[in-house]
Amino acid sequence: MALINTSERYGSFTKIFHWLIVVMFAWQYFSGNVMTGMERGDIVAGLNQNNYYNWHKSIGLVALAIAILRLLNRQVGQLPGWAPTLTTGEKTFIHRAEQLLYLAMFVMPISGYFYVMAGGFGVHLFEVWRMPNPIGKVESIAFVAKWIHIISGYVLAAAVLGHLFVVFRHQFFMKDGLLRRMLPQRKS
Numbered sequence: 001m002a003l004i005n006t007s008e009r010y011g012s013f014t015k016i017f018h019w020l021i022v023v024m025f026a027w028q029y030f031s032g033n034v035m036t037g038m039e040r041g042d043i044v045a046g047l048n049q050n051n052y053y054n055w056h057k058s059i060g061l062v063a064l065a066i067a068i069l070r071l072l073n074r075q076v077g078q079l080p081g082w083a084p085t086l087t088t089g090e091k092t093f094i095h096r097a098e099q100l101l102y103l104a105m106f107v108m109p110i111s112g113y114f115y116v117m118a119g120g121f122g123v124h125l126f127e128v129w130r131m132p133n134p135i136g137k138v139e140s141i142a143f144v145a146k147w148i149h150i151i152s153g154y155v156l157a158a159a160v161l162g163h164l165f166v167v168f169r170h171q172f173f174m175k176d177g178l179l180r181r182m183l184p185q186r187k188s
Contacts, residue, residue: 001185004077010181017070018182024063031056057116058126060109067105085176090166097159104156114145
């Protein structure tokens, strides 16, 4: 299998970055909801609220790095053509949803970073290294960044749900194998 995209199929790098982002976004939504719903002293799945916050921030920064690599990878090679079973409306929707997803891959971690740094919370990267705070505590920046982070989370959720709807419709109702385009290739 090719590492980069070709006109016939997605390459290994695209597929790896796709599924890494899927796993990271799933963790981020899970941890974000758990950590904001916890009381001090609560333990969920062996982690306290501070653990969840630190891992949420750390994974967010890793997701940003992967998003950058994903975007760079997209510039190499070419995209395969549209699946032949997609309607014109689905192609338009997928294109717009993809733009929102790419935007969210950058807006979510950057706004989160500005929120925690300007809010004075900081980042204790993987609970190993306290990152320096180049912003300092600036409540107005923290307030704006927090709301950008929250609102973009809802926009991201809507784009993901729409994306899943199209994929599941094709996979389970049309049974055209659309999902296979993003799965690892098996040798015949």
